[in-house]
Amino acid sequence: MPGLGLVIRECNRTTSNDYQSSGGKTVPVTTGIHHITAFVNDVQATVDFYAGVLGLRLVKQSVNFDAPEIHHLYFGNESGSPGTIISFFPQEDARQGTLGGGQVGITVYAVPKDSLIFWRKRLKHFQIEVMEATRFDEKYITFTDNSGLIIELVEREQGPNSWWSLSSVPVEFAIKGFAGALLFSSNSKSTERVLVNLLGLRKIAAEEGLIRFKADGELGNVIDLNAENIPVGEGGAGTVHHIAWRAKDYAELEAWGSLIGTSEMQSAKIVDRQFYKAMYFREPGNILFQIATDLPGFQCDQRIEDLGGRLDLPEQLESQRAVIEKKLKPFVVRALD
Template sequence: MSVTTGIHHITAIVGDVQESVDFYAGVLGLRLVKRTVNYEAPDLYHLYFGNENGDPGTIMSFYPLESDHQGILGGGQVGVIVLAVPPGSMFYWRQRLKDFGITYMDLARFEEEYVRFADPSGLLIDLVESREGPFSLWQFGGIPEGYAIKGLAGALLFSCNSAKTAEVLQEVLGLDYIGEEEGLLRFKAADSLGNVIDLNLENLPRGCSGAGTVHHMAWRTKDKEEQMKYHELLEVSGMEPTPVVDRQYYKSLFFREPGGILFQVATDGPGFDNDEPPESLGNELMLPDMYEDQRERIAKRLKPFQVRAVKPAGK
């Protein structure tokens, strides 16, 4: 059995593109490492944010809908995205959220403190201090050195069938079971980022896709050969994986696990510097080869935006 090292990326649906870029770059300080389009809907942006390199395990990506179609949180979804911040930095992040007028709440699970808040579209995010994983070298928005978000810590999953989802996490993806606490199961992968998965044991009514919800979560795999082993295992398990497709920055297959969550298996390479140099990641619109001859038409239909520093509320 192949064993994933953790989360490759998490992709969510948001509303206004400029509002979302201001939040994830300007407030949270993440680097926009790729501005491209949705493969199936090229009139829709696909924006990737992460650390300085856009390394697997640091990536959040977004489809900005530019509409008021709000999703409904429920079963069959990643309910909360969890981001890792350096040890001793939570006081800074509480103050930063307060300065920007963002309401947050303090939570605890598995003897760890979390700060929970929502992005402008209602997407739930937790911060947790983590000693694991390298510090992010990307600095933006006035966030001091040593305080920047490292990347993904993990996720909290909402399932329609938690027992079946737990089986997939262990028997298909190879995560280690850590323990149970107050209606949650915890699993862990081997990597230092994107490695902690909490599963809500309550079987929830199915959610509805839209702004403020996660579209899918991608798991890491080393290369296409290892990816094909997952494909074979998923077929045997009856989960009907999609064919492997080339997404320019990684190779991808999708499957929906029995609890309703859409998972992806993505290769670590070739990476986001596949079509532009590391120093200018995210600066220009990069299109899949199949859409390059439509660049002018596509660019005209996409709403322009800027990556810019934003000022705290009242300043």
């Protein structure tokens, strides 16, 4: 278990040591997905699905900064590396969303070679219906989580294997992190321009109404996009709130902010999300994008072996801890076999 006992840096510190310059680049390029954030219903069912069934690690318990009575739970690999993190706002009374344009349609995870047979059997064991799909000569298995989010698994050689294992998922079959995503755009041509001209992805293939793009990272680096416009969906449980792209450092984040500021898109100010700095903008296809820094990361305030074991609150909410903890619905992380 590499890195045990290492605490990288304080979460709220932003210094030149934390964020090095981008080496003189005037146009930053993302290496892929940083994280994906979605709306779900039941908190315990969500924890059971992602930790118990899929075998991901709960690496952080936090809250929605704007509505601290709602959990914000982060799941990923053993260390919560960028490119592996999916996070959720669970809210039992949330209305069900409608899948459509302006959303991440499918979240795709990478598993090691020769793993899909194991995952078909495992999902069947938990009575989860599995379908099969083929895109760009790759085979996928498709299923939905407890709130209706569409998930796919695909075998990929790229990216390090995860050594985290809570339940009966052997490490040789464990989910590595994101393979990528399928984006549903209401203005596909404009979304394509953003992916290529702003984020720096490369268009590498097209087939049967889909366009494929690739970034240079090992995880979360393959993005598919519908070629035809899709009517706008409605946010709610079972839909993705935003997809975040990786920025190496704060300098890159600022550079993207300058580029977005000169376009027709409206970017928000840079915000402190405790474990990363981020900036949101809605691209012309109505998908909410975020750009997020790799640092300080989820080990900024905890050792790797302690990740996910406590409620982490931002400094501005710490004085309200007792009240917040009473409002949050309790849950347990448990192995499901």
